[in-house]
Amino acid sequence: MSRNQLSSVIVSSLRRTRPTFTSCVQPPHHQSISHCRFASSIPTKHKHYDVVIAGGGAVGSVLARLLLDDSIGSSIGNIIHNRRRPLKIALLEQRSSPPPLDSLIQQNGKQQSQTPHPRAYALSPTSLSYLGSNVLQSLIRSNRCGVYNSMQVWEHDGPAQLHFVGEDLIGAVNDGRLVDLDRYINSGEEQNDASASNNPRKGRRRPWLGALVEDAPLVSSLWDELKSDDRINLLDNVQIKSINAPSTSQMGNVEPPPLVKLSFTQSTINKDKNEDAETCTISTNLLVAADGANSLVRRTVGTFPMMTSSYGRKAVTCTVKLESSMAQTAFQRFLPHGPIALLPVWNSQADIGSSEKSKEGPIYANVVWSTTPSEANHLLSLSPSDFTATLNKHLCQGPNVNPSLLPNNSNIPSIPFVSTIAKEVDSLLRTANTALTMGTWTEAPTRNYFRMPPKSIGVVSPILGFDLTMSHVTASSGGYTSPRVALVGDAAHTMHPMAGQGLNLGMGDVNSLAMLIKEAVDSGMDIGGTSLFLDRYNQERMIKGSAIVGGVHGLHEIFGCSGNLPGSVADGTYDSGMGSSGGLQSLIGYSRSLGMNVVNGLPLVRRALAEVAAGATPKGI
Numbered sequence: 001m002s003r004n005q006l007s008s009v010i011v012s013s014l015r016r017t018r019p020t021f022t023s024c025v026q027p028p029h030h031q032s033i034s035h036c037r038f039a040s041s042i043p044t045k046h047k048h049y050d051v052v053i054a055g056g057g058a059v060g061s062v063l064a065r066l067l068l069d070d071s072i073g074s075s076i077g078n079i080i081h082n083r084r085r086p087l088k089i090a091l092l093e094q095r096s097s098p099p100p101l102d103s104l105i106q107q108n109g110k111q112q113s114q115t116p117h118p119r120a121y122a123l124s125p126t127s128l129s130y131l132g133s134n135v136l137q138s139l140i141r142s143n144r145c146g147v148y149n150s151m152q153v154w155e156h157d158g159p160a161q162l163h164f165v166g167e168d169l170i171g172a173v174n175d176g177r178l179v180d181l182d183r184y185i186n187s188g189e190e191q192n193d194a195s196a197s198n199n200p201r202k203g204r205r206r207p208w209l210g211a212l213v214e215d216a217p218l219v220s221s222l223w224d225e226l227k228s229d230d231r232i233n234l235l236d237n238v239q240i241k242s243i244n245a246p247s248t249s250q251m252g253n254v255e256p257p258p259l260v261k262l263s264f265t266q267s268t269i270n271k272d273k274n275e276d277a278e279t280c281t282i283s284t285n286l287l288v289a290a291d292g293a294n295s296l297v298r299r300t301v302g303t304f305p306m307m308t309s310s311y312g313r314k315a316v317t318c319t320v321k322l323e324s325s326m327a328q329t330a331f332q333r334f335l336p337h338g339p340i341a342l343l344p345v346w347n348s349q350a351d352i353g354s355s356e357k358s359k360e361g362p363i364y365a366n367v368v369w370s371t372t373p374s375e376a377n378h379l380l381s382l383s384p385s386d387f388t389a390t391l392n393k394h395l396c397q398g399p400n401v402n403p404s405l406l407p408n409n410s411n412i413p414s415i416p417f418v419s420t421i422a423k424e425v426d427s428l429l430r431t432a433n434t435a436l437t438m439g440t441w442t443e444a445p446t447r448n449y450f451r452m453p454p455k456s457i458g459v460v461s462p463i464l465g466f467d468l469t470m471s472h473v474t475a476s477s478g479g480y481t482s483p484r485v486a487l488v489g490d491a492a493h494t495m496h497p498m499a500g501q502g503l504n505l506g507m508g509d510v511n512s513l514a515m516l517i518k519e520a521v522d523s524g525m526d527i528g529g530t531s532l533f534l535d536r537y538n539q540e541r542m543i544k545g546s547a548i549v550g551g552v553h554g555l556h557e558i559f560g561c562s563g564n565l566p567g568s569v570a571d572g573t574y575d576s577g578m579g580s581s582g583g584l585q586s587l588i589g590y591s592r593s594l595g596m597n598v599v600n601g602l603p604l605v606r607r608a609l610a611e612v613a614a615g616a617t618p619k620g621i
């Protein structure tokens, strides 16, 4: 059997594997009935491309946009970009192309009476800047950006809170380590490091900590921009049939190094409304796998061992209508089995200047509730009104005092004196921790008080469930790359959504890869033909990816979300004290509260954390 035939067999057998999403989730643009084909005038059969991107979701589309954006690039490219050889790119997407943003938002010139889709991402300022000012402005104009400039994190059985505010990022913006999004949006001016550092930020609005953007408008607006560029072939309804990628030994011994060959079918609807499938073969210098967690490219090329581990947790997500404004705040309350996040979606009633009209109308929020699979299944089985009541019960509660550190009354030594001392010490420690929390809230008026999240008044979307898995490519093989192939986004890593970092990490991957591809082109080198650029990509992303995936895993452990503590949503025992069994568990909880208090009270530490989440360049780099 030839290598090609072998790949085809592998591809068809892998295709039978089910994706990891557990509910029947079809992102909205899959529902599009128009089977369009956005091929350029050049026929796609036997065509050669500099870069082929498999997967036109958020990550693949942003990579294409960054590659086509000549205003950003390598330092050589910034000087000579007018003379940069135009890249030829193909983007292969298995689903139908997303509808244009306008048609998604409006029908017959009228605002559609739809509600936000629960598949949405909290994007950092840095990731938002990778969308480019045009895409970002269209999302803001069409009211599809849920901006937040403050964030409140607290726990169910302790007094501690973390309050991040936009002001925490001003230092990084002033130093040019973080994009000045305000200026970027208002002027449409793309920033590079040099211009940012020469323009200190003065007298502006609070910087955004981030914005929540739904998947469908995000991908639609990116495709809208890509469609207008004839350097890219956007091919939808594609089924990859075979991938023939060179081996490491071939790369060293054959001159010129062999290319990647891909064959695929593309289905179109003919004039009789029947489906036609056309088979195409293409070659490329670099194949980028942006085809998600279940990446067909990664599995077919077969040289990417992954470290994978289930969190034993499931995320439940939906859109709710609120009774009052979120005031541009993202809320997250930690329960014993995982957090509930309430995130502003669309900018309804949010004052972001240009969107006056959005001050009217309903207020929506995106809910992401991570918990054990059995609790998640219980939540998924609830009626919308029961879900709303359960959500309010578990989210709309303030901080608590720490539960007793003593195991439980029956185990306290019966000697009266010892017992009294133990109780006194326990009470003193718990009071001290609570007092410390109150004391650390005084640094700025914006973080002086706990804000109760607004109440939900109804679920207005389907309630979806996702199994949560941690995965990352291993360093033992090529990591993020193999000859002429690179992994980006969920194809290379997945993690718990508690820190909202999955897509942000993917955005970082594509920014790094796009810069290196431009550097290769500007140096006149074969993009994937030398390990020079791909090795650098691998090193950069291996460090970043391991740190973020490992960090999120650490947070999951610190917050005790990985255990199976007593108490449950179903029997309502989380907040009655029964969720805490005293002893070691309470001690861990107590230390966690103390740790959160300390972080909240130390501006340098808190700002450093806010900067990491925002995607700022660390100081001194």
Ligand SMILES: Cc1cc2nc3c(=O)[nH]c(=O)nc-3n(C[C@H](O)[C@H](O)[C@H](O)COP(=O)(O)OP(=O)(O)OC[C@H]3O[C@@H](n4cnc5c(N)ncnc54)[C@H](O)[C@@H]3O)c2cc1C
Residues within 6 Å of the ligand: 054, 055, 056, 057, 058, 059, 060, 092, 093, 094, 095, 120, 121, 122, 123, 238, 239, 240, 290, 291, 292, 293, 295, 296, 297, 315, 316, 317, 368, 466, 488, 489, 490, 491, 497, 500, 501, 502, 503, 504, 505, 506
């Ligand atoms: C509940 C939940 C909440 C989350 N919240 C956040 C958040 O707030 N912030 C954040 O940063 N991240 C978040 N994430 C993570 C985020 O969803 C992912 O990191 C992100 O969607 C990955 O994007 P991607 O483009 O790599 O993959 P995908 O979104 O899976 O896109 C892959 C694309 O490739 C296409 N494709 C697949 N196979 C093929 C093929 N064989 N050929 C051609 N095309 C193919 C698919 O159709 C799709 O368009 C969350 C995740 C979950 C589960």
